[in-house]
Amino acid sequence: MNDVRVRFAPSPTGFFHIGGARTALFNWLYARHTGGTFVLRIEDTDRERNTEEALRVILEGMRWLGMDWDEGPEKGGAYGPYFQSQRAEIYREYLDKLKAVDRVYEKDGAVYFRLEGERYTAYDEYKKCEVEKVRATPQVIDDRIRGRVERAEEQDFVLFRRNGEPVFHFVNVVDDLTMGITHVIRGEDHLSNTSKHCELFKAFGVEPPVFAHIPLILKGSGPGKMSKRDSGSLVEEYQRRRFVPEAVRNYLCLLGWSPKDDREKMEIDEIIRLFDLPAINSNNARFDEKKLSFLNAAYLREMPTERFMKEAWDYLVGERALTERGVDVEAWGEEEQRYFETVMSLCQEKVRSIEDLPDFVAYFFTEDYSFDEKAGKKVLKKGDPKARLTEMRGALEKLDSFAEDELEATVAALAAESGAGTGEYIHPTRLALSGTNVGPSFYGLLRVLGRERVLSRLDRFLSRLSA
RNA sequence: GUCCCCUUCGUCUAGCCCGGUCCAGGACACCAGGUUUUCAUCCUGGCGACAGGGGUUCGAAUCCCCUAGGGGACGCCA
Numbered sequence: 001m002n003d004v005r006v007r008f009a010p011s012p013t014g015f016f017h018i019g020g021a022r023t024a025l026f027n028w029l030y031a032r033h034t035g036g037t038f039v040l041r042i043e044d045t046d047r048e049r050n051t052e053e054a055l056r057v058i059l060e061g062m063r064w065l066g067m068d069w070d071e072g073p074e075k076g077g078a079y080g081p082y083f084q085s086q087r088a089e090i091y092r093e094y095l096d097k098l099k100a101v102d103r104v105y106e107k108d109g110a111v112y113f114r115l116e117g118e119r120y121t122a123y124d125e126y127k128k129c130e131v132e133k134v135r136a137t138p139q140v141i142d143d144r145i146r147g148r149v150e151r152a153e154e155q156d157f158v159l160f161r162r163n164g165e166p167v168f169h170f171v172n173v174v175d176d177l178t179m180g181i182t183h184v185i186r187g188e189d190h191l192s193n194t195s196k197h198c199e200l201f202k203a204f205g206v207e208p209p210v211f212a213h214i215p216l217i218l219k220g221s222g223p224g225k226m227s228k229r230d231s232g233s234l235v236e237e238y239q240r241r242r243f244v245p246e247a248v249r250n251y252l253c254l255l256g257w258s259p260k261d262d263r264e265k266m267e268i269d270e271i272i273r274l275f276d277l278p279a280i281n282s283n284n285a286r287f288d289e290k291k292l293s294f295l296n297a298a299y300l301r302e303m304p305t306e307r308f309m310k311e312a313w314d315y316l317v318g319e320r321a322l323t324e325r326g327v328d329v330e331a332w333g334e335e336e337q338r339y340f341e342t343v344m345s346l347c348q349e350k351v352r353s354i355e356d357l358p359d360f361v362a363y364f365f366t367e368d369y370s371f372d373e374k375a376g377k378k379v380l381k382k383g384d385p386k387a388r389l390t391e392m393r394g395a396l397e398k399l400d401s402f403a404e405d406e407l408e409a410t411v412a413a414l415a416a417e418s419g420a421g422t423g424e425y426i427h428p429t430r431l432a433l434s435g436t437n438v439g440p441s442f443y444g445l446l447r448v449l450g451r452e453r454v455l456s457r458l459d460r461f462l463s464r465l466s467a
Numbered sequence: 468g469u470c471c472c473c474u475u476c477g478u479c480u481a482g483c484c485c486g487g488u489c490c491a492g493g494a495c496a497c498c499a500g501g502u503u504u505u506c507a508u509c510c511u512g513g514c515g516a517c518a519g520g521g522g523u524u525c526g527a528a529u530c531c532c533c534u535a536g537g538g539g540a541c542g543c544c545a
């Protein structure tokens with residue numbers, strides 16, 4: 001451990017926003033890169049919400065994305081408490097420090113911070129009223145991402161509300177100061193606030209920490225930054241939709257940061273090794289769900305089979321995705337579980353997301369699968385599907401083994417005999433067996449369904465064709 | 468309105484700090500072709516950008532200025 005101390009300070013609102021997750025991630029990466037300390041601090045000053053549940057959303061989201069913290073909730077640490085709601089005494093104490101150097105005053109029951117400089121009144125076009133302004137010395141921020149930024153605060157600001165509670169700017173600075181935070185990595189939306197924070201740090205007689213303002217994540221389409229109402233903006237959503245957390249994390253890393261070569265899908269250890277503050281971009285990034293899906297599909301394909309099976313089981317059985325599709329999983333025994341695994345290992349390379357899986361595999365588990373009309377039309381319009389299917393059924397019936405190479409040889413022999421292409425056998429058969437023209441490898445499909453299912457489904461389909 | 472930040476393909480980005488190797492590279496998406504039994508994967512190719520204008524320079528995506536556009540802040544929200 002060296003002396004780098006960074007923090008993520010979410011407010012438990014009940015949501016874990018993807019922008020917040022990315023801020024947390026950059027802090028976490030920087031801590032891990034430098035061997036420093038990652039602090040999780042909860043800004044729970046708003047007591048009305050069910051903080052228990054709201055906190056859980058954040059902690060679980062953090063864990064889901066693979067971010068562990070060195071100090072904070074459930075962990076403790078030497079700089080606690082890590083909940084703002086438990087730090088009132090510290091805030092009092094630091095208010096006294098400002099009083100001692102005569103930098104605060106009361107007005108309308110609230111406590112204000114007093115800027116130093118010449119005062120004048122001016123009409124404020126934004127607030128639509130006369131306000132008292134101050135010609136304060138500009139604060140110079142040496143931002144690690146943006147370089148030198150200069151901004152002067154021009155109005156005194158509130159530190160404690162009339163109800164006695166401290167405001168964000170104050171607690172944020174006091175917490176960073178008392179927790180020994182060395183680097184503040186946060187969204188660019190805080191850049192303009194930084195002059196306030198610098199004023200406070202200096203009033204306390206300390207040097208401000210190093211700042212690094214990271215770019216914002218903009219909506220996938222339309223103007224403005226991503227907000228919790230936008231689709232795809234909540235970490236919970238990706239958890240619920242069973243995205244691969246590594247894929248989401250990898251995608252988030254790429255929003256504003258890159259390894260400077262052409263790599264994109266990367267191991268987290270490698271990202272940690274390469275991550276650094278100056279390597280972060282300064283321009284905002286638009287959220288691209290398509291690219292996230294692409295990465296998710298790539299992670300899914302390359303996932304160890306056992307893990308894929310577990311993910312699939314949790315969703316299809318655990319969360320009743322198959323039950324909803326009419327499959328009686330309650331009645332499953334050991335044999336069905338083995339069958340499930342066989343199906344999954346056949347389908348892993350084909351499916352793009354766990355979310356797509358139920359519809360992709362439902363016909364393996366029920367005889368009551370639906371037929372895709374469009375696929376049906378397309379497949380049945382050429383050649384003589386009924387004849388091909390009849391030949392197919394006859395040939396399959398005689399086969400003792402449903403090994404893939406034997407199946408393949410059988411179809412090849414049929415095609416050679418009739419002069420029709422293999423496709424004329426394959427496509428209608430797939431349709432008959434699965435109701436669709438999309439699916440896993442054909443011979444794998446036959447092998448996994450097995451002789452009994454295949455023959456009965458073919459019979460059923462053939463009699464439908466005759467009707 | 469004021470202040471701050473930003474500006475390379477539709478999107479994410481490399482290149483910019485240390486001007487020439489960039490008629491700008493990669494990825495997603497899209498389109499076409501190939502492989503494959505379908506779909507997907509995979510492979511090949513295509514489409515597609517230095518916001519605009521001024522400088523500086525022999526030479527600018529790279530340095531400077533202006534304009535435009537985008538984003539953010541301006542709460543007794545965090």
